[in-house]
Amino acid sequence: MDLIFVNLIDGLVTGLLLFMLSAGLTLIFSMMGVLNFAHASFYMLGAYFAYQISLAMGFWMGLLLAPIIVGVLGAGVERYGLRRVHQYGHVPELIFTFGLALLIEEIVQFIWGKNNVAYNAPEILQFSAFAIAGNSIPAYKIFMIFISVSIFIGLLFILTRTRIGMIIQAALSYPRTVEALGHNVPLIFMGVFGVGTGLAGVAGVIAGPTLGTFPGMAFVLGSIVFVTIVIGGLGSLWGALVASLLIGWITTFAASYNIRFEDILLSVGFSMPENMAESPFRDIWNMTTPQIGPILPYLLMIIILVVRPHGLFGKRDA
Amino acid sequence: MRKTTKFGLTTAIALIMGSTAAFAETVKIAFIDPLSGPFAATGTNGLHQYEFAVEKLVNEQGGVLGGTKFEILPYDNKTSPQESLVQLQVAIDQGAKYIVQGNSSGVAHALTDAINKHNRRNPDRRVLFLNYSAVDPALTNDACNFWHFRFDANADMKMDALTDVIAQDPSIEKVYIIGQDYSFGQAVSAAANAMLAEKRDDIEVVGDELHPIGKIQDFTPYARKIVASGADAVITGNWGSDMLGLGRAVLENGFTGPIYTYYAAADGITAAFGETGKGSLRLVAEGQINPPASERAVAYYEAFLAKYPDGNISQPRITNVIEMLAKAIEEAGTADDVVAVAKALEGMEHDGLWGGSMMMRPEDHQLIQDVHIHAHTDENITFDYDNSGYGLVSESNIVMAGLDSPTTCKMDRP
Incomplete structure (x- = not known):
């Protein structure tokens, strides 16, 4: 029972981290209609920049500066890369971001090497905040929750309560009309791209110390981010949040409890094959939830696409 | 005109003979491990440790058999068994008699199998496989063969x-x-x-x-x-x-x-x-x-750091591979007849640079060590x-x- 509460917190941390990545991506996707394959690479850049800055000026300056650098880089990529490619259609844009992801990975390996780098949480946060039945919750996790929740509230406020937010929302649905009204839509696109990648940068900065900072970190998280925005619904901030938390909890609980498929199958009335070694379904009978945990989000995505193609909170088809 | 052709031909032949002579001068050790891709860091670190060991432990001591030097030839296998087999062929064609590999037991299985077949089909061009890191127990059990020697303790x-x-x-x-x-x-x-x-x-x-x-x-x-x-x-x-x-x-x-x-x-x-x-x-x-086990180990590690300041000696067994190979070649009196070298390696006892004594068990070619x-x-x-x-x-x-x-x-x- 105690473990459930601990898992809820762990899942929340994972989910909120995912949210910071997917929030930017879902805005970019719905606005430009382009899947930014390099989004997770900006997350990786955030971690590496913060590591480099933390060597010279400490963790907190890294937290402050790294996302800004990543955001400016992202805006530059939109302004001088994507915008030029845009006129040739969606496929060149896809290829462009795909190439960019590979390029960033190679550059990171070139500068920082292929090993893990020693990017650690600041000492002031290296203690155990509280413990539930022997399971300690590190203060750093509480800090991660705090940062992500404030970012969500900030984003929600900007998007729904400010003039800029209104224009962005309008530009999402009717870019031509907004342009005709005299707003600089390309500038908005660039700004959203910059903020989106900057958010990915923040996620990298705070995830680097717990999940490890290594050249494969973008790849590990890359595809799950797309799954999140498809489940949540394109362009929906609430959708991104709900889907992220859902995925965070699903993967956490799946890994935490060893539920064997044998038990599930037996309980729904299947009978055990007599000769297990020769049964074609042997692998299914032997599976446990931790083994299939990582694919559950993809399964969920397929179900959502079949049942509700526009996602949980989305207004248009994926 | 004819004179020039003749001259050219002679030069070419002289060059070829010269290079064959150069081949004979070194003992070629092919290093087949990942030098690109996700495991490149491990492979490259291993290569540095090999190059340093060869230089320090053999070449600077005057080589083997009265002056023959060791040479490491690196081949990138991208941790892929298929690629390793291609590189193995290239290595053999370039005159390598000794193959070292360690990263991934999957690759080691492919190599030991391929080398076994190669040695059966080409008795005049046999090679030895010195496995320094692949720890799947099967390699010295069911899948063992005479040409494979393992220098790491198995899993x-x-x-x-x-x-x-x-x-x-x-x-x-x-x-x-x-x-x-x-x-x-x-x-x-x-x-x-x-x-x-x-x-x-x-x-x-x-x-x-x-x-x-x-x-x-x-x-x-x-x-x-x-x-x-x-x-x-x-x-x-x-x-x-x-x-x-x-x-x-x-x-x-x-x-x-x-x-x-x-x-x-x-x-x-x-x-x-x-x-x-x-x-x-x-x-x-x-x-x-x-x-450190000895003064010698300290001096060796310090010299390594002087050359690779960011490097680590993460696989100490590499020095055992090189030292034992050199000893076996001396004992056999030849570097070309790998059967004699293998027989010298079998049962060889050795005091390692990092302390402790070790023995190459003859039954399965597994190095027994501390x-x-x-x-x-x-x-x-x-x-x-x-x-x-x-x-x-x-x-x-x-x-x-x-x-x-x-x-x-x-x-x-x-």
Whole structure:
């Protein structure tokens, strides 16, 4: 029972981290209609920049500066890369971001090497905040929750309560009309791209110390981010949040409890094959939830696409 | 005109003969391991250790057989068995008589099989396979052959050493085994279960789990389960970022007992663990770096650092490969007849640079050597890893580990 509460917190941390990545991506996707394959690479850049800055000026300056650098880089990529490619259609844009992801990975390996780098949480946060039945919750996790929740509230406020937010929302649905009204839509696109990648940068900065900072970190998280925005619904901030938390909890609980498929199958009335070694379904009978945990989000995505193609909170088809 | 042709021809022939003469001057050792791709760091570090060992231990000592030098030829196999076979052919064509490889037992299986066939079909161009890191027990059991020599302790021998230490610790009553879901992780799990049951039947295995390899972003849920199970110790064969992620999550989660590992050091992992791993991380391996076994070991390591300031001697066994090969060539009186060299290697006894004596068991070509349990710490460290101040200190030493371990090897001898 105690473990459930601990898992809820762990899942929340994972989910909120995912949210910071997917929030930017879902805005970019719905606005430009382009899947930014390099989004997770900006997350990786955030971690590496913060590591480099933390060597010279400490963790907190890294937290402050790294996302800004990543955001400016992202805006530059939109302004001088994507915008030029845009006129040739969606496929060149896809290829462009795909190439960019590979390029960033190679550059990171070139500068920082292929090993893990020693990017650690600041000492002031290296203690155990509280413990539930022997399971300690590190203060750093509480800090991660705090940062992500404030970012969500900030984003929600900007998007729904400010003039800029209104224009962005309008530009999402009717870019031509907004342009005709005299707003600089390309500038908005660039700004959203910059903020989106900057958010990915923040996620990298705070995830680097717990999940490890290594050249494969973008790849590990890359595809799950797309799954999140498809489940949540394109362009929906609430959708991104709900889907992220859902995925965070699903993967956490799946890994935490060893539920064997044998038990599930037996309980729904299947009978055990007599000769297990020769049964074609042997692998299914032997599976446990931790083994299939990582694919559950993809399964969920397929179900959502079949049942509700526009996602949980989305207004248009994926 | 004709004169020029003749002259050209003579020059060409002279050049070819000159280069053949040059071939004969060195003993060519082909290094077939990843030099690009995700495991490039490990491969490149290994290559540096080989090049340095050859230079320092053989060439600067005047070579073998009265002046013949060793030469390392690097080949990039991208950790792929298919690519390795292509590179093996290239290496043999370029005159390599000795093949060294270590990263991935999958590659080692492909190579040992290919070399066995090659040597049967081409008795005049035989080569030897000196495996320095691939630890799948099968390579010196069912899949053994006369041409394969293993210089690392195999996974079972390491587990034997680990379980010896665990068995002696009365405070350990519950053990959690976790590993990556592939052949090596399964082998570790099977060996741990079998040996714990044999040595301390009162120890309860409270968890035995395999997770997808390279797919887990966050190991926290696994760490929660480990703590909730009440385990006193963790055993894992994880490597790379899976090792770092698991170790960190377990430690952050408040686990204070020992974590017994195979590969939790060097290549950035030591630096990344830093203070958090102190007191918990244990690593089983041959070769003792701290405290240095001898003046000679200190001088060797210092010279290595002078050449590669960011490097680590993460695979001490590499010096054994080079020293024992040189000794075998001297004993056989030839570097070209690999059968004679192999026979000299069989049963060879050797005192390693890193301390301890070792013996190449003739029955299965498995090097029997001391296996150490190391602790990750920053105290009494002479040579750290990753320039982090942290490194491995030998805590206990199992002399000639696995000397009477059984083998199913039945090799055909030429």
